[in-house]
Amino acid sequence: MSYFDAASSAPLHPVARQALLASLDEGWADPSRLYREGRRARMLLDAAREAAAEAVGCRVDELRFTPSGTHAVHSGIAGALAGRRRVGRHLIVSAVEHSSVLHSAELHEKEGGSVTQVTVDRGGRVVPSGYADALRPDTALACLQSANHEVGTEQPVAEVAEVCRAAGVPLLVDAAQSLAWGPVEGPWSLLAGSAHKWGGPAGVGLLVVRKGVRFAAQGPVDERGYGFENLPAIVAAAASLRAVRAEAAQEAVRLRELTERIRARVPELVADVEVVGDPERRLPGIVTFSCLYVDGETLLHELDREGFSVSSGSSCTSSTLTPSHVLKAMGVLSEGNVRVSLPAGTAAEDVERFLAVLPGVVNGVREKLGAPTPTAVVRADELLVDALGKRCPIPVIELAKVIGDVPVGGLVRVLSDDEAARLDIPAWCEMREQEYVGEEPADKGTAYLVRRTS
Amino acid sequence: MSYFDAASSAPLHPVARQALLASLDEGWADPSRLYREGRRARMLLDAAREAAAEAVGCRVDELRFTPSGTHAVHSGIAGALAGRRRVGRHLIVSAVEHSSVLHSAELHEKEGGSVTQVTVDRGGRVVPSGYADALRPDTALACLQSANHEVGTEQPVAEVAEVCRAAGVPLLVDAAQSLAWGPVEGPWSLLAGSAHKWGGPAGVGLLVVRKGVRFAAQGPVDERGYGFENLPAIVAAAASLRAVRAEAAQEAVRLRELTERIRARVPELVADVEVVGDPERRLPGIVTFSCLYVDGETLLHELDREGFSVSSGSSCTSSTLTPSHVLKAMGVLSEGNVRVSLPAGTAAEDVERFLAVLPGVVNGVREKLGAPTPTAVVRADELLVDALGKRCPIPVIELAKVIGDVPVGGLVRVLSDDEAARLDIPAWCEMREQEYVGEEPADKGTAYLVRRTS
Structure with missing residues (x-):
């Protein structure tokens, strides 16, 4: 453990x-x-x-x-x-x-x-x-x-x-x-x-x-x-x-190296990941990242099964149904969020094992949820994704699946009644360099408009 | 201990x-x-x-x-x-x-x-x-x-x-x-x-x-x-x-016997003591009594030196300078107050040792404070005791010293600026069967009037 x-x-x-x-x-x-x-x-x-x-x-x-x-x-x-x-x-x-x-x-x-x-x-x-x-x-x-x-x-x-x-x-x-x-x-x-x-x-x-x-x-x-x-x-x-305090100076250097390694390696090992938080002015032991197309609770469960106890600022985690106010205020992705905070004395091997296990866990969750793989089929100028009643990260997954189906300049309209979509759809657009047009009230839930720009 | x-x-x-x-x-x-x-x-x-x-x-x-x-x-x-x-x-x-x-x-x-x-x-x-x-x-x-x-x-x-x-x-x-x-x-x-x-x-x-x-x-x-x-x-x-709770029924009987013994023996062993609290409807382990002509803090110190840790509702104890509101509400003496509260498992020998030590400790404190011994000298119809600036139990000690000096029907006027006197002088009167006439504001402090009735 x-x-x-x-x-x-x-x-x-x-x-x-x-x-x-x-x-x-x-x-x-x-x-x-x-x-x-x-x-x-x-x-x-x-x-x-x-x-x-x-x-x-x-x-x-x-x-x-x-x-x-x-x-x-x-x-x-x-x-x-x-x-x-x-x-x-x-x-x-x-x-x-x-x-x-x-x-x-x-x-x-x-x-x-x-x-x-x-x-x-x-x-x-x-x-x-x-x-x-x-x-x-x-x-x-x-x-x-x-x-x-x-x-x-x-x-x-x-x-x-x-x-x-x-x-x-x-x-x-x-x-x-x-x-x-x-x-x-x-x-x-x-x-x-x-x-x-x-x-x-x-x-x-x-x-x-x-x-x-x-x-x-x-x-x-x-x-x-x-x-x-x-x-x-x-x-x-x-x-x-x-x-x-007596151990702080030495331990800070050691933990900083370990979290630096996680910061550097996670984006190399896992696709569609955003490491969040100030890269320099930060505590030695904390590193936080968010994974597209993954829901936080499932990710925590899978990591727990692999022997890692971590926390998440995603919605869909135990105590709360709204995404972390911190990630929201930063304007970063909250989807599939993982906070790793190392206690003093954490062994380097444990961090290596975490890095070895993480990609398989994330990909496993993505597969289960049917996350997109890049294939394009028919093309229309505007597409409607009805994600009503579906909880994060499904709305973003559905969006990502069809964005290739509209031509550059075309519009995808995502209908969602999950509060997390308000944060995660713009964050996805920023990561994917698509244009987030804005939101409109709909009969049910809210329509989020995304223009394909590339 | x-x-x-x-x-x-x-x-x-x-x-x-x-x-x-x-x-x-x-x-x-x-x-x-x-x-x-x-x-x-x-x-x-x-x-x-x-x-x-x-x-x-x-x-x-x-x-x-x-x-x-x-x-x-x-x-x-x-x-x-x-x-x-x-x-x-x-x-x-x-x-x-x-x-x-x-x-x-x-x-x-x-x-x-x-x-x-x-x-x-x-x-x-x-x-x-x-x-x-x-x-x-x-x-x-x-x-x-x-x-x-x-x-x-x-x-x-x-x-x-x-x-x-x-x-x-x-x-x-x-x-x-x-x-x-x-x-x-x-x-x-x-x-x-x-x-x-x-x-x-x-x-x-x-x-x-x-x-x-x-x-x-x-x-x-x-x-x-x-x-x-x-x-x-x-x-x-x-x-x-x-x-x-598993031990409560048995332990309650045992502790009740021990406190009953203290309740019965203390008034036999020490003069001028009032055991306070309901004699029947009470917790098994607590017994409280007050000793005339004794100050609480000195008493606690002396008992501590003899190896007993007890508490007091008297004034003059560490955290407070006013007498216990409980004793005040009950209208009983707060002077020289001692609360004995036995933890589960208290040995009967320890209680016996306490009873053996207590009389000497109380008498020692009384001697130091110059408490009265019954001697009568001159007689006037009214006497003034100036106890201004003197802390409890001095005002009561001074009152007790002179009450025999006025004839039956005569008056003692005690001047005091210690708040505890307001409680302790009437309580002393009740214990000693003297008449507490009431209080009058004085130039400094308050005058407490006591009529000798016996």
Whole structure:
């Protein structure tokens, strides 16, 4: 088995396991109590906060542990917005943030606030001027991830933080994906992280609020912060952050070589593939690509059968029926999407085996779905493809099958009621250098118009 | 060392430890993923929910795990209040609820809702008619603990739940203290619990929302409920709940005998002691008493030095400077308060050793503070005790020293600026059968008037 989904959750680091075991015996008592078990728990908690603060690059009293990364993001955004309520209720986020940030933004809008989404380039990266343009006198808070969780693209956090600082607006950084690799640079104001992304246990997040940042914690008063401290897990989280940081520089080089190899080899081995995400400014362990004429769920199942655990931003995957908002914002293909995120210590052989297995798996899925092979027959000026009731990637497959049947300049009209078609048909056109004309409402679903240009 | 503070946090049950270790290896992946590590995690999560639901006595789909008991209470109250917003914004709580419930009530009031606190008797127990009287047409929710966390008194939950059901009002039960001993009876609507109270790990609470209860989760949307599932801890929590339940009937009898012994012996061994809480309808492992002329913090320190870890609802203890709201609501002495809460498996010898050590410890503290020994000297009709700037228990000690100096019918006026005096002087009067006349504002602090009656 090769587990290539570290960006979802990293396996527990051996140091985390060790620390967890030790503090199960020493750290189960209430750290606010005066007796010895309580004092011992307090000492462990204090040491964990010191270690985590050092790794993050903040003061100890600026850092608090939360029950999860999601919780850190939700409470961080809510507290920062409330703290600057007098300034205004405008929130800036990038279009490719983690869902926890976007859900906070949705709630803020529902409650009467306003939200600006900063767009990204085709590599998934924001430009700092996007934030500069979005800033308003009533902007209470801006949010930006340190690196993207689906495609690995690193964001220009330091530059955006400077832009925000110049405007007097705090920047909250969701550092969940990058904290294992190093501290976040630049004058950010708030920062959120999640231990199980760096090899710590689940149940621990962290929220940093820099001194001087206006912050009003929301929800009922809680003297302890967020309920009874999850102490053994907190100790394990801090210990493993320290441990992964000690190995980070060396491991980053090694993983970067492995993902670079995947980036280079996949398009050579598999036809009709698009590798997505910034090729240079990216996390060491993540590489993402999309395969035309393949549906994500089947692909994951087949790869799982071959012993590879990967993730997908396609529609048709377990938890969601809409394609990844990240791929959508980047304007890239979401069809047959695969995210490979290598945990620390991944062996080069496992990556080679993945590359050996992938072409057969993709071709197998394509065959099953009846994906096109280039043959042309009759020619009409306009063809209608009725893909109503058919789920991705069938509409694109049908389109690809008939595009050769119209003459250059001719039109194919694809009828589809699958939301993913809105993203995937234009993306296919771009990959295939056909002209995407646009969409029209139809009696049922939507008609997508494609002109054959070559 | 004898750890007698199970009501704060129980030591990890051996079964919890075992389950935690096993699921660290098997349950670290994302249970919403399609690959085998994810499916394995999902199976563990489903099994844990089934086990917990069975122990609670609810349907699996009515139960969700939360990051803590506090979180379960906060989110349960917020969701239930929001779900019945159309009915009204009136909330009923008992005066002796856990702070997590009272903090939710405070927030609700701050946001424009109204709150009724149902009083308790001197044993800490509500009467069901108190809830019946408090119900209004605009009552959205009522809350009642299954048993009190400071004095162990069991509440008439089933009766109160019936009263609420008859009125069509949901009842939320904070079952944190009793879930180890058995399910909560009666037609309650919501229930909150906390794993580390039953020997599970920290970082896991549970919230049950019965089918048909209107509930609108607050905060940003979160597909997972409360962030990434804290799976190993959840598995351990469910396993230990099962394990403690299997031992509950037998252990309850044993612990009840031990606490009964403390209840009976402490007043025989130590002068001027009040054992508080309902003598019959109480949890097996908790017994609480208050010692006149003793300050809580010093007492805890001295007991800790003798090897006993106990808790106190007195003022002057680590985390708070005001006396316990529970003791206050009961109208009993908070001075020198000690809560003994025995974890499962406590040896009878440890309890005997505690009883052997306690008198010397209390007398030692009393001597240091100069507590009164019965001697009478001069007699005036009225005496003034200036205890300004002196912290509890000094004002009561000074009062006790001079009460014999006024004739029967004479008055002692105690000047104090310590908030605890407001509770402790009337409580002392009741214990000593002196007449508490009332309080008067003074130039500095408050004057408390006591008439000597015997």
